[in-house]
Amino acid sequence: MVYCIGHSIISPLGEGSHANLEAVQAGRSGLKLYTHRFADVEPFCASLFDTPQDFVPLCIKSVEGAMSSQPSVVSLQSSETIFIVSTTKGDDLDLLTPAKTIAQHFGNPNAPIVVSNACTSGVCAQITAMRLLEAGLYRHAIVVGCDIQSRFIVSGFQSFKALSPEPCKPFSPDRQGLNLGEAAATIVYSQQPIANSQQPLWTLEAGSIHNDANHLSAPSRTGEGAYQCLMDVMGGITADQIALVGVHGTATMYNDAMETIALERAGLQDVPKSVLKPFFGHTMGAAGVVETILCAMQATNRQSSIVQSSIIKMLSGFGGVNAAIRLRV
Amino acid sequence: MVHNGQPIAVEATGEKMLVELYRRFAGDYPKFFKMDTLSRLGFIAAEILLKEPIPSDRASRQRIANSQKPTAIILANRSASIKNDTDYMATISDGKYYPSPALFVYTLPNIVTGEIAIRHQMQGETSFYILDKPEDLEPILLSTFHTASADRKNIQPSTSALAGWCECSDANTFYAKIQIIWNN
Numbered sequence: 001m002v003y004c005i006g007h008s009i010i011s012p013l014g015e016g017s018h019a020n021l022e023a024v025q026a027g028r029s030g031l032k033l034y035t036h037r038f039a040d041v042e043p044f045c046a047s048l049f050d051t052p053q054d055f056v057p058l059c060i061k062s063v064e065g066a067m068s069s070q071p072s073v074v075s076l077q078s079s080e081t082i083f084i085v086s087t088t089k090g091d092d093l094d095l096l097t098p099a100k101t102i103a104q105h106f107g108n109p110n111a112p113i114v115v116s117n118a119c120t121s122g123v124c125a126q127i128t129a130m131r132l133l134e135a136g137l138y139r140h141a142i143v144v145g146c147d148i149q150s151r152f153i154v155s156g157f158q159s160f161k162a163l164s165p166e167p168c169k170p171f172s173p174d175r176q177g178l179n180l181g182e183a184a185a186t187i188v189y190s191q192q193p194i195a196n197s198q199q200p201l202w203t204l205e206a207g208s209i210h211n212d213a214n215h216l217s218a219p220s221r222t223g224e225g226a227y228q229c230l231m232d233v234m235g236g237i238t239a240d241q242i243a244l245v246g247v248h249g250t251a252t253m254y255n256d257a258m259e260t261i262a263l264e265r266a267g268l269q270d271v272p273k274s275v276l277k278p279f280f281g282h283t284m285g286a287a288g289v290v291e292t293i294l295c296a297m298q299a300t301n302r303q304s305s306i307v308q309s310s311i312i313k314m315l316s317g318f319g320g321v322n323a324a325i326r327l328r329v
Numbered sequence: 330m331v332h333n334g335q336p337i338a339v340e341a342t343g344e345k346m347l348v349e350l351y352r353r354f355a356g357d358y359p360k361f362f363k364m365d366t367l368s369r370l371g372f373i374a375a376e377i378l379l380k381e382p383i384p385s386d387r388a389s390r391q392r393i394a395n396s397q398k399p400t401a402i403i404l405a406n407r408s409a410s411i412k413n414d415t416d417y418m419a420t421i422s423d424g425k426y427y428p429s430p431a432l433f434v435y436t437l438p439n440i441v442t443g444e445i446a447i448r449h450q451m452q453g454e455t456s457f458y459i460l461d462k463p464e465d466l467e468p469i470l471l472s473t474f475h476t477a478s479a480d481r482k483n484i485q486p487s488t489s490a491l492a493g494w495c496e497c498s499d500a501n502t503f504y505a506k507i508q509i510i511w512n513n
Contacts, residue, residue, distance in 0.1 A: 131473055
């Protein structure tokens with residue numbers, strides 16, 4: 001297991017993890033209708049920054065936010081620290097250069113790792129961090145998830161007819177599709193916890209990735225890959241020990257149906273669900289990082305008994321990939 | 330094209346070479362013709378590896394003869410899906426806005442791992458990394474195979490992988506170096 005010792009979220013709902021949690025608790029959503037943001041695309045509902053952001057400065061600000069809240073035991077300049085960037089389209093389709101720029105900005109000597117596993121990237125990046133730290137290859141991992149919306153992405157999802165013209169309604173019978181979003185979020189993971197009453201913020205205990213081996217852009221009807229991931233990360237615990245499950249909940253017809261089946265097969269149908277895309281939209285490479293942070297904060301706030309200290313975060317993505325992690329708060 | 334250290338003669342070059350190799354080593358999968366160049370490249374490399382392991386590697390030959398497939402598919406490159414991104418962008422260019430869903434689906438580099446998984450029915454992990462150079466994949470693979478900690482009672486870490494570099498920057502510039510790694 002590895003230990004989260006710092007995190008931050010920057011989104012249209014605010015700067016800082018606490019600001020974003022408060023917005024969600026107050027029921028504020030970043031979703032709006034955009035008619036002129038990008039040339040040629042049809043009107044779309046999304047959660048976007050008021051002022052268009054640049055990928056690299058946004059990520060740098062996100063890392064600084066996560067680092068500011070923890071004691072300075074993590075040296076970003078150390079070769080024992082690795083940057084792991086989760087993104088689907090990077091900075092104008094270039095994923096490696098911005099990751100290198102971010103790592104170099106902080107004086108880190110290692111070539112960064114970019115995880116590009118479609119919408120599961122943010123969870124996969126955390127799993128990569130956990131493995132590298134547990135194998136003793138690094139002591140700290142800075143996991144940064146970010147995606148900025150663009151004409152490229154919006155037009156593409158519109159060509160799939162995957163977007164809802166209104167704010168999305170995950171798991172609702174009259175759901176019409178997803179909304180896109182943008183955000184940057186960072187989690188600092190360490191091999192060791194820090195001796196401090198506020199630390200660790202959570203421990204990452206397990207992770208699993210499975211491909212449905214069924215279809216590139218639609219999930220398996222039986223939720224096979226998602227179910228395998230859930231069974232893997234639930235090893236050793238029971239449903240009543242789980243405080244909440246952070247679902248993917250994109251509000252497409254296929255995803256939500258598949259997720260429901262996978263959750264029922266895994267016996268998790270009665271566990272409270274955290275459904276965050278009505279607040280943030282689908283933030284793609286950032287989703288796994290944003291939503292993990294918020295789920296951990298939500299679970300910490302609402303623990304009703306000591307027994308319920310585990311949470312699960314699950315995601316699915318294009319290419320048939322599914323991923324899940326289990327945290328202890 | 331080199332397979333297990335032996336060069337294989339091909340007549341065509343560029344994208345046509347991939348079609349030639351498809352006809353020679355597969356030929357029974359029409360979906361190949363919907364794939365983008367990066368996916369075709371990875372598909373063919375996987376096809377060859379999973380059908381014809383190294384003659385001297387008796388362990389691999391035995392496993393594959395027994396239909397044992399590697400557990401995971403872990404690939405990497407530098408340029409993500411840039412070639413297909415460029416093809417998709419041509420469908421949304423100025424004055425000609427016809428976004429193509431058939432092209433858009435391939436504007437993610439991990440799609441090649443999905444194509445291989447579907448073809449060979451591999452339901453283990455599929456992952457794609459964007460890295461500076463092929464050697465940077467080694468620590469990732471090492472840690473992927475690392476023994477799970479005692480907390481994780483159900484999870485069997487991947488013990489084998491189809492892994493390597495799969496890069497395509499345009500129709501005539503692509504490179505793949507992939508191998509099967511058995512960790513047990």
